[in-house]
Amino acid sequence: MTQHATRERRTRSDGERTRAAILDAAVKLSTVDGLEGLTIGNLAKSLRMSKGGLYAHFGSKEELQLATVDAAAAIFTTEVVSPSLSAQPGVRQLLAFCDSYFDHLERRTFPGGCFFAGATLEMGTHHGPVQERVARFHTGFIQLIHQYIRTAVDNHELAETEDPRALALELNGVLLAVDTNFVMYDDQTVLELGRRVVRRRLGVTEGDS
Amino acid sequence: MTQHATRERRTRSDGERTRAAILDAAVKLSTVDGLEGLTIGNLAKSLRMSKGGLYAHFGSKEELQLATVDAAAAIFTTEVVSPSLSAQPGVRQLLAFCDSYFDHLERRTFPGGCFFAGATLEMGTHHGPVQERVARFHTGFIQLIHQYIRTAVDNHELAETEDPRALALELNGVLLAVDTNFVMYDDQTVLELGRRVVRRRLGVTEGDS
Numbered sequence: 001m002t003q004h005a006t007r008e009r010r011t012r013s014d015g016e017r018t019r020a021a022i023l024d025a026a027v028k029l030s031t032v033d034g035l036e037g038l039t040i041g042n043l044a045k046s047l048r049m050s051k052g053g054l055y056a057h058f059g060s061k062e063e064l065q066l067a068t069v070d071a072a073a074a075i076f077t078t079e080v081v082s083p084s085l086s087a088q089p090g091v092r093q094l095l096a097f098c099d100s101y102f103d104h105l106e107r108r109t110f111p112g113g114c115f116f117a118g119a120t121l122e123m124g125t126h127h128g129p130v131q132e133r134v135a136r137f138h139t140g141f142i143q144l145i146h147q148y149i150r151t152a153v154d155n156h157e158l159a160e161t162e163d164p165r166a167l168a169l170e171l172n173g174v175l176l177a178v179d180t181n182f183v184m185y186d187d188q189t190v191l192e193l194g195r196r197v198v199r200r201r202l203g204v205t206e207g208d209s
Numbered sequence: 210m211t212q213h214a215t216r217e218r219r220t221r222s223d224g225e226r227t228r229a230a231i232l233d234a235a236v237k238l239s240t241v242d243g244l245e246g247l248t249i250g251n252l253a254k255s256l257r258m259s260k261g262g263l264y265a266h267f268g269s270k271e272e273l274q275l276a277t278v279d280a281a282a283a284i285f286t287t288e289v290v291s292p293s294l295s296a297q298p299g300v301r302q303l304l305a306f307c308d309s310y311f312d313h314l315e316r317r318t319f320p321g322g323c324f325f326a327g328a329t330l331e332m333g334t335h336h337g338p339v340q341e342r343v344a345r346f347h348t349g350f351i352q353l354i355h356q357y358i359r360t361a362v363d364n365h366e367l368a369e370t371e372d373p374r375a376l377a378l379e380l381n382g383v384l385l386a387v388d389t390n391f392v393m394y395d396d397q398t399v400l401e402l403g404r405r406v407v408r409r410r411l412g413v414t415e416g417d418s
Contacts, residue, residue, distance in 0.1 A: 032334050034243055112334045117389075121330055124392035125241050125321045135393055166406050169390070169399070173382025176389065180326075181378070183333035184344055190378070197375050 019057050022047060023071035026064060030072075031112030034122045035065050035130060065130045072115040073137045079104045081144065090152035091202050094171065097145065098198040101175050102191045105182050113183035116141070117176055142168055158203070167201075174198055228266050231256060232280035235273060239281075240321030243331050244274050244339060274339045281324040282346045288313045290353065299361035300411050303380065306354065307407040310384050311400045314391050322392035325350070326385055351377055367412070376410075383407055 025047050030038045039061060044051045058064040080100045087096035105113060112118060120138050123131040149164040158167075178194035181187055199205070234256050239247045248270060253260045267273035289309045296305035314322060321327060329347050332340040358373040367376075387403035390396055408414070 033245070034331060036242065036246060113330070118330045120389050120393050121322070121327045122243060124389070138393065166402060166409075169386050169402055170379070170383060170406055170410075172389075173384070173386035174379060175382075176385040177378050177382035180329050180333070180381075180385065184329050184347065193375060193378055197379055200375075201379075 015057075022049075022054065022057055023067055026068040027072045027075065027115060028110050028112075030068055031110040031115050031118055035068065035119055035134075036122065036126070038065060038068060040064060062128075062130060066133055069119065069130065069133045069137065072119070075109065076104075076116060076137075076141075079109060081141070084144075084148070090148065090155040091157040091204060093148040094145065094152065094202055095198065095204055097148065098171060098175065099195065102178065102194055105179060106188075106191050114175070114179045117179045142172065145171060152202075170201065171198065174201075224266075231258075231263065231266055232276055235277040236281045236284065236324060237319050237321075239277055240319040240324050240327055244277065244328055244343075245331065245335070247274060247277065249273060271337075271339060275342055278328065278339065278342045278346065281328070284318065285313075285325065285346075285350075288318060290350070293353075293357070299357065299364040300366040300413060302357040303354065303361065303411055304407065304413055306357065307380060307384065308404065311387065311403055314388060315397075315400050323384070323388045326388045351381065354380060361411075379410065380407065383410075 022043065026038060026043055029043060029046060033042070040051055040054045040058065043064070044054050047054075054064075058067060080097060083100040084093045084097035087093045101114070116134070116138055119134045123134045145168045146164045149158065149162065149167050152158040153160060153162055153164075174194055174197050178190050181190040231252065235247060235252055238252060238255060242251070249260055249263045249267065252273070253263050256263075263273075267276060289306060292309040293302045293306035296302045310323070325343070325347055328343045332343045354377045355373045358367065358371065358376050361367040362369060362371055362373070383403055383406050387399050390399040
């Protein structure tokens with residue numbers, strides 16, 4: 001390999017690392033100040049970088065917001081979706097999804113709680129590419145929950161009369177209420193309450209899976 | 210009554226009307242742009258008033274935010290809390306609270322859905338007087354729900370084993386999930402789904418109360 005190629009690779013890799021560090025800060029900041037509160041100015045300040053340096057990575061506020069949603073989705077996938085995908089099909093997947101969500105809050109991955117809980121409410125009425133991106137990920141999570149519920153019904157773990165849309169709304173609601181109360185009152189006990197409510201609703205009587 | 214007194218009264222009453230109009234616009238705007246997105250500048254623009262005119266009513270952004278939270282709480286009390294207070298004690302009060310909440314969304318009182326759903330998530334990490342004011346009202350609503358649940362248990366409408374804190378979290382969750390989905394996807398059907406979920410959870414089988 002030539003010295004030139006080595007330098008090129010290092011440069012690209014440095015650029016990627018910087019971009020990843022910027023997006024990590026952007027996801028965290030936006031759980032406190034919102035996606036609309038995220039500006040290249042305040043992000044530059046929090047990273048102690050120049051605005052010019054940030055503009056080299058993100059040409060506009062919208063580009064920064066879209067990349068931030070993608071970065072948040074990647075973290076949510078790793079921390080919440082993946083553990084559920086690898087659980088036993090059916091009720092165990094629903095339980096793993098909810099438990100991983102509570103763990104995600106408990107380890108305080110982001111200072112302002114769940115990125116998507118905040119982003120869906122904040123961006124709901126802001127029609128445009130950022131709202132569409134948030135909605136697309138949100139829809140994806142909900143469809144996954146529907147699929148888990150249908151599997152659990154097929155497996156006779158849940159009653160045949162169970163309406164997947166209704167149960168998904170209920171579980172989605174428990175996660176949102178736990179997030180809101182955890183962030184608002186910094187109340188650890190609501191995580192345990194959430195875990196109990198989910199277990200009772202799914203008819204899981206033992207402790208962890 | 211002297212002419213002077215009449216003029217004074219009219220002036221005060223004009224001032225009150227203007228203040229009420231400003232707060233009405235402020236509550237609506239903040240369900241779209243957030244309480245932090247609410248500035249005297251953009252409020253003046255939306256009302257076609259001068260910034261100076263607004264400063265005469267609210268000396269600072271924080272004063273405007275606090276008055277906006279109070280105005281939103283007054284509307285929530287009229288539209289959601291009051292109908293529940295006048296319902297038959299117990300389960301009917303819980304049902305009236307939830308149904309009135311869905312009605313409040315359905316009639317699109319605010320463009321961005323429920324003020325408090327957005328405000329609790331937005332202000333959760335913004336410690337200070339505005340967050341405390343939002344938390345105080347939120348706590349008040351939740352305590353009222355707890356009280357309704359205890360009455361329903363005393364009346365043997367709900368099982369003695371019902372944990373008020375758990376059921377309140379579940380109902381709070383259904384309201385939040387319906388609000389989020391209604392605002393995000395402009396989906397009317399989620400209101401009906403919410404009404405059904407609440408009825409099933411409370412063991413109410415007939416239609417409306």
